Amino acid sequence: MTERTRTPHAVLVLLNLPVPDDQRAWSQALALRADGARVTVVCPAIRGRRAGPERIDGIEVIRFRSFEGQGALATAAEGLWTAAAAARAARGALRSSHASTPRMLQIGNPPDLLFPLAWWARRRGVRTVYDQRDVVPVLAESRAGFNRLTPLFLAAEHRMITTADVVITPSEEQRARILSRYRRDALIIRTAEVPPAAGDTDADADADADVAATAAPELSEQSDSQADLTIGYLGVVGEQDGLTDLLDAVALLRADGVAGFHVEVAGDGPALPAARAAATRLGLDELVTFHGWLGPGAVDTFLGKIDTMAVPDPDNPFNHFCAMNKVTHAMARGIPVVLRPLRENVRLTAGHAYEAADMTIRAFADALAAFLKDTPASRAEIAAEARTTFEAHHSWPHHAPRYVEAVSPTRH
Incomplete structure (x- = not known):
């Protein structure tokens, strides 16, 4: 055997984002590499990434051909295609290590269609880890056109959880659901490494080299050149993410005569x-700028230019389970958060946010107005308390040792 085939081997499989864009998976991969494991990440070739093998920072990356479906049928086709392609690539990666070598397979959802791969791996002595990022059955139940598939997704989730040696999740709400429904405990692994804000370190000069932005306007310089405050929105724009609710709330602010802000x-x-x-229908084109998808370097620039992170995600069962990256990223950077009172987000911020009184758009608009009308000193105090909370409870250095101890093939 070569040294490569003898080294404990960790294979991480993702179905809906490539690395290093998927910061949760990338931080996990880097932690396992630092622990002495050989690490392979299997992920889709989307967001401007090319299919094929690549080596990044000592980590093997295998990207399979994929696509992003829109609508129920296309999304189902995407799920089946990516599951088959990912399983094929993961089997090949695991076979590249000798059968006597300690190996670990981690499967990150959504969707939960890789339980046959988990079965296959366990029969060959591979330690299996299920990273439940999203509660897929609840997501399906919350979306028109997908709710009829909920029993199928529940069955797939059951098989993933009962097959895995270890279950991890970023959310206390998800952990409680898993314990109640399946009598399985899950390890809370909250977040990924958050790059320091510009000015905190001189080590981020190379971050912009990997920007995968779709055709979009350059990031606004307005917050540096005038007194207007910048309300920022960052994330995937799906039906359950509430971006149109944010626009409706902005329209209410304008109708109320609130000025001195713009939205990025x-x-x-x-x-x-x-x-x-x-935005066009509401007459907000001069107030709202859309930038499209941003890679890690451009995200860093974006976060450095906003004055608050708006979290408009609406009241549906799925959103209450989500530990949202935009919330933890804002907390880590000392950016005040304006949010609706979703259970997991309220747990994350622990009272250090501008929280809407209820889930209505009117209440969210009022929370935005409270931020805009607050004094700079009060905004800074709330942001500082949120950052302290993040560093004490949610930061990657707080969670990385537990993750490595639980899943690394060098430890088991």
């Missing part, structure tokens, strides 16, 4: 065209 939107997804159309 970074993200892409199936609901982005509808959001652009809504």
Whole structure:
């Protein structure tokens, strides 16, 4: 055997984002590499990435051909295609290590269609880890056109959870659901490494080299050149993400005579065209700028230019389970958060946010207005308390040792 085939081997499989764009998976991969494991990440070739093998920072990356479906049928086709392609690539990666070598397979959802791969791996002595990022059955139940598939997704989730040696999740709400429904405990692994804000370090000069932005306006310089405050939105733009609710709230602010702000939107997804159309219909084109999808370097720039992170995600069962990256990224950077009172987000911020009184658009608009009308000193105090909370409870250095101890093939 070669040294490569003897080294404990970790294979991480993703179905809906490539690395290093998927910061959760990339931080996990880097932690396993630092622990002495050989690490392979299997992921889709989307967001401007090419299919095929690549080596990045000592980690083997295998990207399979994929596509992003829109609508129920196309999304189902995407799920089946990516599951088959990912399983094929993961089997090949695991076979590249000798059968006597300690090996670990981690499967990140959505969807939950790789339980046959988990079965295959366990029969060959591979330690299996299920990373439940999203509660797929609840997501399906919350979306028109997908709710009839909920029993299928529940069955797939059951098989993933009962097959895995270890279950991890970023959300206390998800952990409680898994324990109640399946009598399985899950390890909370909250977040990924958050790059330091510009000015915190001189080590981020190379971050812009890997920007995968779709055709989009350059990031606005307005917050540096005038007194207007910048309300930022960052994330995937899907039906359940509430971007059009943010636009409706902005329209209410304008009707109330609230001024001195503008909105910057970074993200892409199936609901982005509808959001652009809504902005035009509401007469907000001069107030709202859409930037499209941003890679890690451009995200860093974006976060450095906004004054608050708006989290408009609406009241549906799925959103209450989500530990949202945009919330933890804002907390880590000391950016005040304006949010609706979703259970997991309220748990994350622990009272250090501008929280809407209820889930209505009117209440969310009022929370935005409270931020805009607050004093700079009060905004800074709330942001500082949120950052302290993040560093104490949610930061990657807080969670990385537990993750490595639980899943690394060098430990088991």
